[in-house]
Amino acid sequence: MIKEIEARRSVRKYANRAVDDATIEHILESGRVAPSGSNTQPWHFIVIRNEEIKERVARVSHDQRWMLSAPVFIACVADIRSRLSTREEVVLDEESPQFELKQIIRDTAIAIEHLVLEATALGLGTCWVAWFRQNEVRPVLEIPKDKFLVAILTVGYAEDEPRPRKRKLFSEIVHHDRW
Amino acid sequence: MIKEIEARRSVRKYANRAVDDATIEHILESGRVAPSGSNTQPWHFIVIRNEEIKERVARVSHDQRWMLSAPVFIACVADIRSRLSTREEVVLDEESPQFELKQIIRDTAIAIEHLVLEATALGLGTCWVAWFRQNEVRPVLEIPKDKFLVAILTVGYAEDEPRPRKRKLFSEIVHHDRW
Secondary structure (H helix, E strand, C coil), X not given: CCHHHHHCCECCCECCCCCCHHHHHHHHHHHHCCCCHHHXXXXXXXXXXXXXXXXXXXXXCCCCHHXXXXXXXXXXXXEHHHCCCCCCCCCCCCCCCCHHHHHHHHHHHHHHHHHHHHHHHCCCEEEEECCCCHHHHHHXXXXXXXXXXXXXXXXXXXXXXXXCCCCCCHHHHEEECCC | CCHHHHHCCECCCECCCCCCHHXXXXXXXXXXXXXXXXXXXXXXXXXXXXXXXXXXXXXXXCCCHHHHHCCEEEEEEXXXXXXXXXXXXXXXXXXXXXXHHHHHHHHHHHHHHHHHHHHHHCCCXXXXXXXXXXHHHHHHXXXXXXXXXXXXXEEECECXXXXXXXXXXXXXXXXXXXX
16 A cells, blocks of 8 residues: 555644745645646645644634644635636535535545645644634634635644554445445 | 655546456555544445446446446445434435535545555556536435445556646645635
8 A cells, every 4th residue: 555545644743843844835736736626626725834823723623722733734725716607706614505615625635635645755744624613714714705614734743653543344335336 | 746646647548458356455445544534434435347337327427438448437425324313314416515415525535535546556547537416326326315426436557648737836726824
């Protein structure tokens, strides 16, 4: 198996060690080249190093204090404008029904997992965080109402090495020719 | 950059060469270990080799005949039951509003991209196909109404090597501290 897929863990405790800009850029490059439906590339990445903003992001993420040990957050935002031809007002939230929202979440998730694997290749730990509400996190990052924050990725050097978590068996998830 | 992320292309023309079961299992293993919200692992994979079923899947995918050159399809299905505590009836389609549907699409997309990268590592080509309607593809694969088909992955040895497609610049997608 690709060694980054095998080695990847969700890291919730980071070392007090900086991550330089070139490393973050290298990680973002892996997301930039990700595949997306009709090559629409609906993703935006907000690189957050400002401590006050990190603090406010953690607070609206159910006050997960462990997040603050990571020196960098990357807020990964999906833009529905990549799929819409109209200029009419759109407000997105957790219960929005649009198919286009599902498409941009799917595509942004692909790019985010590229960031995760590339960070792993560079010796960094990450964690997907998606426990927040759009209407609470949006103002903190000044994200327009027609965008959807898919996840905050915490990025840093791991302080400890989490053990792999249990997964379902093939017999529970693999089918042949039909469901 | 991880060489599979760099080398990955959407392959739409496959060689007349079989892919053995062990290889497919190896690819699926990379999806099995993918991360997901609260480790819910909402994904199911239907490995399709039956030519008649492949034919019907391609037909409901806007009759994309190129798909049939791939010896294997993997239908990647998200199961909302991993997120719901009720047993009440749910019917999912493109316009369903549930937040849980967005969560399982996100998580299944992560697993699918693991399959894509692992296939690349094994010298195979793949293509994400998501141009179909749930109500048309569902009966072909006998997928229950409370599941959502996120994508069909075509898998096989590439007949030609597509060139990389254009991507947005960092200046179009990267922000600092706020949008």
